[in-house]
Amino acid sequence: MGIVKVLDHPLIQHKLTFIRDKNTGSKEFRELVEEVALLLTYEITRDLPLEDVEIETPVCKATTKALSGKKIGVIPILRAGLGMVGGILKLIPAAKVGHIGVYRDPETLQPVEYYCKTPTDIAERDLIVVDPMLATGGSANASIKFLKERGAQNIKLMCLIAAPEGIEAVQKAHPDVDIYVAAVDEKLNEHGYIVPGLGDAGDRLFGTK
Ligand code: URA
Numbered sequence: 001m002g003i004v005k006v007l008d009h010p011l012i013q014h015k016l017t018f019i020r021d022k023n024t025g026s027k028e029f030r031e032l033v034e035e036v037a038l039l040l041t042y043e044i045t046r047d048l049p050l051e052d053v054e055i056e057t058p059v060c061k062a063t064t065k066a067l068s069g070k071k072i073g074v075i076p077i078l079r080a081g082l083g084m085v086g087g088i089l090k091l092i093p094a095a096k097v098g099h100i101g102v103y104r105d106p107e108t109l110q111p112v113e114y115y116c117k118t119p120t121d122i123a124e125r126d127l128i129v130v131d132p133m134l135a136t137g138g139s140a141n142a143s144i145k146f147l148k149e150r151g152a153q154n155i156k157l158m159c160l161i162a163a164p165e166g167i168e169a170v171q172k173a174h175p176d177v178d179i180y181v182a183a184v185d186e187k188l189n190e191h192g193y194i195v196p197g198l199g200d201a202g203d204r205l206f207g208t209k
Pocket of ligand 1: 135194198200
């Protein structure tokens, strides 16, 4: 079973309060989502391998550590996942970015992929799939499934807020996927919104409500 890591660092919780507040406008909302994504990235990359490198400081020669070239891919789930990419790339600028979009067929209720463009070497990359809201888990599960069908081997899921129902659904469908979140909220309401949540993440990011 994958782990669920709730990053309740004071800075993250503080920023999340303003993200949740309905009076926070799109500009500030976007900035805060990026900042929290950056802080989550700090933790999600904790196990990246290091190697020794020889350098010269102004004082002497030294053997120090550098990332050992692990390849990372960031996969935002369209569209709200886009809001987290900037923050992640600030910490890991060499990561490649793929995009995936899914919708639920209104008749079959099955998830359908409408867009997917990923790095070609997806099988060799550690993938971070990002979506601010893990609600029912439907989009995350479908996106992870489509990525695995393309060869993805190593996937982590990063979200701002999760409902317990979403976490359970992902753990059930993809027990190999670790989940990193800033908060686990109370529940989903009858409209599929996370309670208390933050409303519609995509609308708040892009000002479309
Ligand atoms: N997607 C959102 O943007 N918000 C929710 O509360 C649930 C799903």
